[in-house]
Amino acid sequence: MSLKKISVNNQDVFCGADETVLDALLRENIDIPHACRQGACQSCMVRSLQGSPPAAAQEGLKDVLRHQQYFLACMCHPQQDMVISISPPADLFTEAKVIEKRLLNAETLLLKLECDKSMGYYAGQFVNLKRADGLSRSYSIANNRLHANKLSFHIRRLAGGRFSEWAHQELNVGDSIAVSDPQGLCYYLPDNQQQNLLLIGTGSGLAPLAGIVSEALHHGHSGDIHLFHGSRDMDGLYWIEEMQQLAQQYANFHYTPCVSRGDAPQGVAKGRANDLAMTMLPRLKNWRLYLCGHPDMVHQAKRQAFLNGAGLQDIHADAFHVASATLD
């Protein structure tokens, strides 16, 4: 077997027949995180920028990582020349205009943008929104893939949140804003339509989940789809009627709004969204999960889901870490 050329950061490294990509990079003193060298720890995960990596180098990775051509350098004996990236790519931004702005509830804003070009995103991914002075924040895309250049976001107003205050008060229809390339691995792929889905979100964590539900239903997903949306009280919930309507329209879609404090009116469950979901669905073997919102909820739900039988590879999570003090 001949040498294969590995291009990384404008440098070419040659990989011998008995070498892995990791061996070759380390031999040339290229700095790459690594540990177990046997495909277990996944610390040497890198991304192919040209073509698919060998299947053996993707074993054990989440489907979304395989889909984005990530692979383990320690398990990769290249079959052909490769171009790879060790560090995450720099953010590329597209210009967009605000086309709609309205409140979903007292604290959450629906913001719709029309981008200059269509964006290659998957339902559930997020982008960074950047205003003219460079201040930027991550927000999940709340729609499905059918509107390639129109993106919606749910922007929760946070006490002392510089970006969210500005978006709520000063940003207007017609204004410009920059949108980064879509990122994140908490998204829907229509590759296993029979699989049951459980989606749990708190607050504006509903945004990516609503996009995923809409995308799944659009693809004719045949497994059960259970959505739990939680907040502290009724003021934090939104889109209740829209989701109830969707549940009437699709027999396999089930929606449970939840409030953890105060009174729960008819049709709303009392308790934390993750606790209610885990009690109602104690057996999650072979289910796929999407968890979005408060970091504590995401952390807890991940553990609960795993103990209820879900495989870690099937648990997709997006914890909303915020810059300002309050998020509930």
Add this chain to the structure above:
Amino acid sequence: MSETNVTLYEQLGGEAAVNAAVDIFYRKVLSDHRINRFFDNTDMDKQAAKQKSFLTMAFGGPNNYSGADMRQAHAHLVKNLGLDDSHFDAVVENLAATLQELNVPQALIDQVAAIAESTRADVLDR
């Protein structure tokens, strides 16, 4: 090949056996009230990968086990959270129960337990 040339790792079923065992083992550990507090703040994906490396080692498989790494990784638990022999015993117990659940013969379970046992001094930092 005679029976004696087959390694423990091969007798157990190699990587497939590790994959079958890792989720069962990690679920047992997280459900065990004697020890699950040590895992309250861990990233589950990273922890599962570490569990897989540990099981591969305990199964006699290919590994880069380093006593120094093991010592360093657990030192703060010994110092701040009181990690001691009783907790180590509980982990070994969960490991044996995992293998029993997978119908592994007792003679092989004993060998795995012995390899796990060899890490005790490193894990407990003494």
